[in-house]
Amino acid sequence: MRAGLPLALPGMRIGLLGGSFDPAHEGHVHITEQAMRRFGLDRVWWLVSPGNPLKTRGPAPLDERLRIARKLMHNPRVEVTALESRLGTRMTADTIAEIQRLYPFVRFAWLMGADNLVQFDRWDRWAEIAARVPIGVIARPGWRMPARFSRTARGLWRFRLPETRVSQLADCPPPAWAIINVPMSKLSSTAIRARSAGVTA
Numbered sequence: 182m183r184a185g186l187p188l189a190l191p192g193m194r195i196g197l198l199g200g201s202f203d204p205a206h207e208g209h210v211h212i213t214e215q216a217m218r219r220f221g222l223d224r225v226w227w228l229v230s231p232g233n234p235l236k237t238r239g240p241a242p243l244d245e246r247l248r249i250a251r252k253l254m255h256n257p258r259v260e261v262t263a264l265e266s267r268l269g270t271r272m273t274a275d276t277i278a279e280i281q282r283l284y285p286f287v288r289f290a291w292l293m294g295a296d297n298l299v300q301f302d303r304w305d306r307w308a309e310i311a312a313r314v315p316i317g318v319i320a321r322p323g324w325r326m327p328a329r330f331s332r333t334a335r336g337l338w339r340f341r342l343p344e345t346r347v348s349q350l351a352d353c354p355p356p357a358w359a360i361i362n363v364p365m366s367k368l369s370s371t372a373i374r375a376r377s378a379g380v381t382a
């Protein structure tokens with residue numbers, strides 16, 4: 182194991198929440214804790230990304246985003262990481278392949294908000310991602326219905342887990358996915374950035 186990588190025990194179920202976290206907010210904390218409980222995960226790793234390949238606007242410096250995320254997230258079962266920057270990966274398909282290579286005995290699941298499911302078919306090699314890891318989707322205000330009717334959801338419909346198996350998400354051979362309804366949080370990094378731009382303007 183390379184120095185500085187997060188520790189994991191064989192058989193652990195770990196959710197990967199990739200994001201810009203620009204900045205991290207309580208919505209991220211909320212969905213992480215809900216996902217951990219509902220999907221039966223032992224741990225969640227936040228992958229604070231060097232930059233979303235689909236976003237043209239570059240985020241704040243990585244160190245600053247990590248600092249804020251670590252200040253906010255106090256759950257000992259959640260690790261805030263800069264894994265993509267460490268591994269030199271940018272596309273999620275590469276990140277997951279590399280993480281699975283480094284941790285062959287861990288059961289990973291990819292986590293995302295419902296807004297990301299809607300654009301998932303634009304991600305690089307999205308079908309490969311779905312073939313590599315189970316995917317857990319968490320409801321987000323305004324995005325539940327678009328997510329259910331998205332191209333990805335329709336394409337992967339037959340792999341959707343029934344409610345009774347959602348808690349075993351990370352144990353399910355991919356493709357497998359589930360969308361959970363949780364008490365929703367309206368928080369978003371865009372709104373926070375807009376507010377702070379308003380304050381400083």
Ligand SMILES: Nc1ncnc2c1ncn2[C@@H]1O[C@H](COP(=O)(O)OP(=O)(O)OP(=O)(O)O)[C@@H](O)[C@H]1O
Pocket residue numbers: 198199200201202203208209212292293294295296297319320321322366367368369370371372
């Ligand atoms: N309030 C929320 N409810 C559900 N999912 C969320 C929420 N906030 C963020 N997420 C999810 O967390 C992951 C990381 O999100 P991200 O860091 O982009 O935050 P964001 O608030 O969506 O930012 P932005 O507004 O800049 O797009 C994504 O999968 C996103 O869908």
Ligand SMILES: O=C(O)c1ccc[n+]([C@@H]2O[C@H](COP(=O)([O-])O)[C@@H](O)[C@H]2O)c1
Pocket residue numbers: 198199200201202228230232233234235236271272273274297303304305
């Ligand atoms: O690999 C891709 O093509 C890809 C395209 C869009 C988003 N992603 C990943 O999705 C995660 C959520 O991104 P964001 O910016 O919505 O927080 C983050 O880990 C991104 O790297 C990945």
